Amino acid sequence: MLFKTPLGEHLNRSLDRQVKLAVTGLSRSGKTVFITSIVHQLLHGLQNTHLPFFQIVNSGRLRGTKAMPQPDMHIPSFRYDVAIEQLCGDPPIWPQATNGISEIRLAIRYKSKNPLLKHISPINTLYVDIIDYPGEWLLDLPLLELSYEEWSKQIATACELEPRLSLSEKWRGFLDTLDPLGEIDETAMRQAAILYTDFLHECKDYGLSLLQPGRFTMPGDDLKGAPLLEFCPLLKIPEKMHYDPCLFTEMKKRYEYYKEYVVKKFYHEHFSSFDRQIVLADVLRAFNTGYSTFIDMRNAINMVLKSFHYGKTGVINKLFGGLKIDKILFAATKADHVTPEQLPHLELFLKNMLSNSRNNVIYDGVQTETLAIAAVKCTQAAYTTVQGERIPCIKGMPIKGTQPVALFPGEVPTEVQIPEEWVEGRFHFIAFKPPRLANIHGSGLPHIRLDRVLEFLLGDKF
Ligand SMILES: Nc1nc2c(ncn2[C@@H]2O[C@H](COP(=O)(O)OP(=O)(O)OP(=O)(O)O)[C@@H](O)[C@H]2O)c(=O)[nH]1
Ligand SMILES: [Mg+2]
Incomplete structure (x- = not known):
């Protein structure tokens, strides 16, 4: 029962x-x-x-x-x-x-x-x-422990280094034209959010994982186009604050709202x-x-x-x-x-x-x-002979192919390597189609x- x-x-x-x-x-x-x-x-x-x-x-x-x-x-x-x-x-x-x-x-x-x-x-x-x-959406969880100022600082630090430095250029350029203590301008906030979202999508295409907030790259049916998503981190946090509503306070308010009503609710x-x-x-x-x-x-x-x-x-x-x-x-x-x-x-x-x-x-x-x-x-284990040596390989149908391939994709290291050892072309982990099953x-x-x-x-x- x-x-x-x-x-x-x-x-x-x-x-x-x-x-x-x-x-x-x-x-x-x-x-x-x-x-x-x-x-x-x-x-x-x-x-x-x-x-x-x-x-x-x-x-x-x-x-x-x-x-x-x-x-x-x-x-x-x-x-x-x-x-x-x-x-x-x-x-x-x-x-x-x-x-x-x-x-x-x-x-x-x-x-x-x-x-x-x-x-x-x-x-x-x-x-x-x-x-x-x-x-x-998983990456929204750490936001619950970060204030808007702390989160903005984290993003600013990440954007000081490549590849984010180049990928964020347009968005950072637009932020430079805004005054955090200036008036709330809905159009400017929307544009900043669009450029920040574009930046996150470019990071994703590049292969980066740490993309926050999660709903910007995957809003889901419920939040697609919602004004709730019209905010972004600010790279220059004003040192002296006044209490009048301004761009900074509005961005912060929306960030807190996002945490409260989207992230907390989900978790x-x-x-x-x-x-x-x-x-x-x-x-x-x-x-x-x-x-x-x-x-x-x-x-x-x-x-x-x-x-x-x-x-x-x-x-x-x-x-x-x-x-x-x-x-x-x-x-x-x-x-x-x-x-x-x-x-x-x-x-x-x-x-x-x-x-x-x-x-x-x-x-x-x-x-x-x-x-x-x-x-x-999706693959079968097999062996191939190269210059008289028997080498293990895998056989499968590549995602972009019509003929099966056999390859040795590379030796997996047991420890995290130093950057110099991470040479291009060392690994060939290609994606495969699911197997056809009778x-x-x-x-x-x-x-x-x-x-x-x-x-x-x-x-x-x-
Ligand atoms: N060869 C192989 N590929 C896999 C396997 N599991 C997943 N993949 C590949 O990984 C891709 C992503 O898998 P999903 O299960 O959709 O990943 P997910 O974590 O649900 O992704 P999101 O829905 O975007 O969060 C698939 O489209 C496959 O190409 C597996 O067991 N073997
Ligand atoms: Mg999935």
Whole structure:
């Protein structure tokens, strides 16, 4: 039986009948594909031969999984059906970038192994709730701890260095024509916001991750064109303030409004009560694009994780209370882009890259694991012979091609390299099309280590 009132939801969770899983990852890190594949693996659990490390399947105690009506009726449902149809279509395609929030609830029925429960309630149900959202919105979380002045200062410092120095030229040039203590001019504020948004889009195209506020690059259907988004940081914060309304006070007011009504609302509704978390990071993309984009991505992930901070001092706990997370999985996604013997390297690299965040989490008593995963395995491991030497490679259909390619994408370092070692052309992690599969409804999608993911995140609940 599942209780449906707020108190009941709390009871379900304390009775281990419900798990809220937070899937955390920057934009394009692989959240939607991960959720789709996890749902597909669970729905096909009974026939699934691809989940050897997921004990509930392996031990034959799984009775089946169904998608259920979700608990929050006001949130759109996660369109698993659409995503799986695209992934398994002919030709298979990846789902679109996410532009809003959605939710799915799964009911997993299983035979209890607890000797006492076995007699009272031989078949039990675990409810798993997962939400999907645009990765861009994740970077709004750190704003909750920053005043407008502090945030403006951070952006000003970032714009002193390349590549932001050049990319921000137009926006900075326009700000130079404005007087922060001058009159409020709606047209000028709108123009400043447009130029700042253009700058963020250029940063995104360049491969940078730390783009704030998140709604500027991904407003979602609810805020597209809303005046709420007509503000931006100011590079010169006035030292002497007067109390009359001016451009500076108006920008500050809108920034605070954005935090209060957009950011806090989102985090309060969706991230203030979850039990387990998976942090997805597309490390390989950064290898391709270079040192500065890698550092930017690392800073962005660490900044987000610092805001989640699981002890009492974390912003979510300070604002909303009650965050009782006990397990976090750090996952390097798209691991099918590397040859199999490189997977331990990828895991070690991710561990080193996020070592500060991991240490803090472990200190707070949270159990962690680090894995290299592929939600949908698009390549096959193979070997090629070059000048008499047998070299491992991967084979797959490139995203922009019609013929499969075989390549050695490069050796994954285990430590963060110094900038000079980050030479162009060292890595060839190309994007692949999803695989064409004959019998998609017969068993789960091909993957790398999703069974370990499921075992770590859910295994102890059965
Ligand atoms: N080869 C491979 N590519 C993947 C995998 N997962 C994701 N991708 C690639 O990464 C892209 C982004 O994946 P999504 O799941 O849409 O990323 P997201 O985190 O939901 O992105 P936003 O919705 O923009 O926040 C996909 O379009 C694929 O090209 C995987 O397991 N293997
Ligand atoms: Mg998505």
